[in-house]
Amino acid sequence: MSHSDMDNTVLIVDDDSSIRWVLARALSNAQFKVLSCDNGQQAISMIESARPQLVITDIQMSGMDGLELLASINQQWPDLPVIMITAYADTDLATKTHELGAFDYLPKPFDINHVIKLCQRAVDSKRERQELPLWLQQIEKKIDSEYHQGNSEILIEMQQQFEEFVVESALRLTQGHKQKASKVLGWGRNTLTRKLKYWQEHSEPRTEEE
Incomplete structure (x- = not known):
């Protein structure tokens, strides 16, 4: 079954517009439906209305940061997988995100092919x-x-x-x-x-x- 035959909506949350653009273009080319926003509060509203299959969020953001967003998602939508991205390749932070319920951890700079495979694995896991x-x-x-x-x-x-x-x-x-x-x-x-x-x-x- 191809990606286009299924609901593969991904929400990208990052206050860096260039990161949002790169991820959105790559995932769109891989036949994902992509939504994006630049802050955690807006992400909550978009999850409520659009019901994405996956959220990719930066950790370091102003206002509600990625860890706070992750905690809110786990409380309200516990079956929604979340992939955390950050500029810091910090193993302690990676461990913390897993403990808080993140699906996986993605340090920047990242490989686009790896991102696509990781997103498909997360969506498949949710469906299963x-x-x-x-x-x-x-x-x-x-x-x-x-x-x-x-x-x-x-x-x-x-x-x-x-x-x-x-x-x-x-x-x-x-x-x-x-x-x-x-x-x-x-x-x-x-x-x-x-x-x-x-x-x-x-x-x-x-x-x-x-």
């Missing part, structure tokens, strides 16, 4: 997260139907293995972010933590074969 709950419901319905028809012990084991697989997939899709993974799974805030703890406590120890 949106599709997972329906897929999960369909599989669970099938397991429930089979359970009421026959071999309960095998099906119970299958259901547990499937649940572990889905949890691992949700964590992978959200890059290990437990709060976002819980939202993907449609679970309460503490359910994922309890399940991970239970599986860890009840997992069989692995022995190395000589």
Whole structure:
């Protein structure tokens, strides 16, 4: 499926007009639909009205900076991926953005081909997260139907293995972010933590074969 067959709207937020122009041109040529603005407050309004699939924002901006914008997006639109860009190749800052829930970190100057690939990966990740709950419901319905028809012990084991697989997939899709993974799974805030703890406590120890 080509980019043009899907909603690949990207919002670029940067107070440097030259950066906005370069990114907008490159992403438009890659068949993304591009919106842009120069501050965080306007970005919030545009997200509310346009519902983009991805936000790319600079960190260093006057007024609401990129980290404040990221925090606001995570609170209001937790499934919306955010890529942070900055002029400073600071590994501590990169770690901080990931901890705050950014999809990825992009230091300037950046390679346009890398930006395009990263944007597509972010959009694909969002789409997969949106599709997972329906897929999960369909599989669970099938397991429930089979359970009421026959071999309960095998099906119970299958259901547990499937649940572990889905949890691992949700964590992978959200890059290990437990709060976002819980939202993907449609679970309460503490359910994922309890399940991970239970599986860890009840997992069989692995022995190395000589």
